[in-house]
Amino acid sequence: MEDRVHLLGIRHHGPGSAVLLRRALDAIDPACVLIEGPPEADDLVRYAAGSAMKPPVALLLHANDDPNRAIFIPFADFSPEWQAMRWALDRGRPIRFIDWPAGVSLAEPREDVRKIEYRADPLDQLAQAAGYDDGEAFWDSLIEQAGGMQEAAISTFAAISNAMAMMREAEQAAPEEERLREVRREAFMRLNIRDALKTCEGNIAVVCGAWHVSALRTPVKLAEDKAVVKDLPRLKVQATWVPWTDSRLSTRSGYGAGVLSPGWYRHLWSLYAAPQRPEVAAFAASWQAKTALALRQEGYPAPTASAIEAARLALSLAALRGLALPSLAEMRDASMATLCHGDATAMTLIHHKVYVGEHVGEIGDDVPQMPLARDLALWQKRTRLKPEDAETEVRLDLRSEAGLLKSTLLHRLALIKVPWGKLIEAGEGRGTFREVWMLRWVPELSVALAEALIYGVTIEQAAAASTVARAKETTSVATLTELIRAALVADLSDAATECIALLQAAAIQASDITDLLRAVVPLVQVLRYGSARKLPEEALRSLIHSLCVEVNAGSRVGSQGLDEETSRARVQAMLAYDHALTLFGDSSLIDAWRMELGRMVKDEQVAPAVAGVSLRLLHDTRSWALSVVSDAFSQQMSGGDPKRSGIFLEGFLSSGPEVMLQDQPLLHLIDDWLCSLREEDFVESLPLLRRSLSAFDAISRRRLLEKVKEGKRETVETEQLPDNDNLAFQQALPLLLQILGMEP
């Protein structure tokens, strides 16, 4: 390579490396800066200059036709690459990315990519060889050695690259795939450097991982490099900037070089980037103060006095270990001994906040984003929801416009599988104006957002279209109901209407009554209580109606010969359905349902549990007189198969102990039946009784026993009270009945 080319081997995300790099750039004063990164992102670099760009941010490159094939290249403030960009942008020097194209790396078969092992940062190995536990402590000593001298920075880089060249020679043979990747990448890099030499006058600075420097220095014939990269498969890719987070920085990604503690590196960077290097004591104190603050927020007493002591201890530990500056280990040991009083739990609690950090980057408005990301940014502004890395709980009141807007956004995002928020509590049934969400933005959501592009260019469009698309793919009643509900809460009434039509069609074909029963319940709830949103009420009402008709017509036949598990699910669904039907309040449907229930009791082919719950529902709604219920009960319980009787009883008692405790006639019905049994029959039915009652908890069972011990009491006939003893009550009665929904 020519003398004009200066190879600067850096440590990815190393603040120490970044500060040396800036000094070296000042000294070299290159006309053009080349950075390790995919050339497809060249056009995006200029946006890094914008003041609205706040690292951590990442370049996202994904295949045009498969957004899931994506790579991120993250940058923090303290990343040398970011600093190189800022340096060049501030001075108007061109920047070029020289790594292999993302189109090529993404075209590799995925399994191969996954197989590649993470190589420990070779610079850390170098630091260890030099006697430092911590890579950054090593760099700090290099900075110390270089002092403020710019020339010294260049020679430091030269020394590092020599050392790395030796390490590389000594390294064991890498696996074949990895070696091949490396050969290709470095061929691309060399080719790109050659190009730059042609187009650019003056010095050229190449900023790349220290590992690659020796390979880039070695002269390789142009033809050879061209042969290596010839005919590689290549995808079309799109590139954009996306916000990144500290916790993602702390795991390996992009270059394969992760950062243990972004929070600490940022603190180091604040030291290096300050125009006047602050005192070491101040540096240690501000870190310990940060730790103390986090501890206080977690409820630990962490007074300032202890923070001062922690800083002193950190300095003294650094002196003991022969370091000029306390490194992460010293700071941590010191916090542990003073602020945490040796309590590891306290340390674990604040680890994420202090050591990893909770920064989320921001992207400037002018950056060309994917349309969906732009739309999301608009929504975020409108709803005042900020993407944050930490889990935050948001309580929404759907009666307020702001709350409704937020809820709509989150529900829509959930529909396009961008789960920014997790709904942890929605006031179901009891009034649906309150929702509690747990929000957390992780950078992968940007990818998910890109994937949703196929459905539309705004969040509303995409959510609606993806809902309809999913609805069309399925004939499952349950899935369709869920989609309708989801579309309604996401305020997508057109999509909901379309799904309703699909569900109506599917319901006719549906063979499983349980699904139909279950489908009715949430729909009635939405209709009855509203969802604080616009509803296609007519369509919904007619859907429920037709579903109920299906159920009422098909229940008996659909309940014949069910196995035990299916019938257990059926029983629960029937109870919920019965309740929903009452809420829906269509008397003709209710009548038809009760008729069907009666038929199910009488039909011997019907599964016994279903028959049991049917009889119970008929009793509870007083559709059948007590004597009729009693007869039907004895018929079912007597005669033949004790197993069948047991399952029947279980179904009959399935709605829980409370009704039995309150409903004297019901209790006595069972009591009478029990007392009428002959001794051997009684003994035989004991296991089934036990099984039926075992679902009740101990307290209910005890109360039940006490009730039985009290014996039979004369029922107080409340209906027989004189109706006209309270005029005010009489006047209020019609309204009361309406409120209680007892009068349709």
Place this chain on the structure above:
Amino acid sequence: MTDERLRRGAEEIYAGELEALAKADTRSRPENWRLSPQAVVTYLLGGKAADGTPISAKYVGNRRLIETAVATLATDRALLLLGLPGTAKSWVSEHLAAAISGSSQRLIQCTAGTDENQIRYGWNYALLLAKGPSIDALVKTPLTRAMEEGTIVRLEELTRMGSDVQDTLITVLSEKTLPIPELDTAIDARRGFNVIATANNRDKGVNDLSSALKRRFNVVVLPSPATLEEETGIVLKRVQEIGTSLSLPPIKPADEEIVRIVTLFRELREGKTLNGKTKLKTSSGSLSTAEAISVGVSAWASAAHFGDGSVDAQSLAPNLVGAVIKDPVQDTVALEEYLESVVRTRDGWSDLYSAMREVL
């Protein structure tokens, strides 16, 4: 020349090492320190003095803990060593004091009966009555002497002492002075004065430290040894040292048996076998490394005096059983289970099984 004393202080046993370290120590020392902080660390963790004298390791374990402890003392902050019973808290404290001040003898054993006069100062009542209050009538404590001379004072089992008495230390630790209001004067601490306290964090409920006092200590938690090898190394070394200083008759090396003791202790302590495959009942005692050491020493003694001169299952069994069974009901069950499910089936442990069965 034989020494009448049962046990000699650390500074006497390791006088040679301390001297070698001090002679070659060119680094800066805090005032009144015998050694530089780096040399203190070397003294505790072992290594070589600058003149090549080998330094034995006094503490086996995490280097960073010891560094934190020494750095704490160098910042004139008091040091609190916390840990389960038998994690070498007192041992570390003794050696730190020996290395820093040249003496580990300034010691206050804190108990429920310790009162303020034993911490601060008392009065010589005869003198007090005869001459009235004066400095001469004060009876000094190890604490006041350490303050006057600028040395380390050790407080053993700090939390066993009543909370009100503990709080006597607050002013001493923060202001480095001990007021004597009766004489309208104060004892000012010389540079080099510091406190090393130890406390057991298993029964800290006895007298929890007040937060005011806790804040004045830097806390270093000494963990149980991390691995079998580490713990075996510690036990072997200490058994050898104690046995020699007790002048027990020499016996054949008992490394194999020590490994068995440590294995048994670790398994019962952690409630699972070393390979993690079998779950066990844990015993009520802490089964610390220190107890393993004492089992080793007693086995040595019984083998030397009553056995054939080598530690075997016969000499081991009674000591092991005695160490494990602290609660006659619960621990017997745990040990029975352990014997049947682990010892009986383990290769080469059948002798131990039958010997322990006999004792049980």
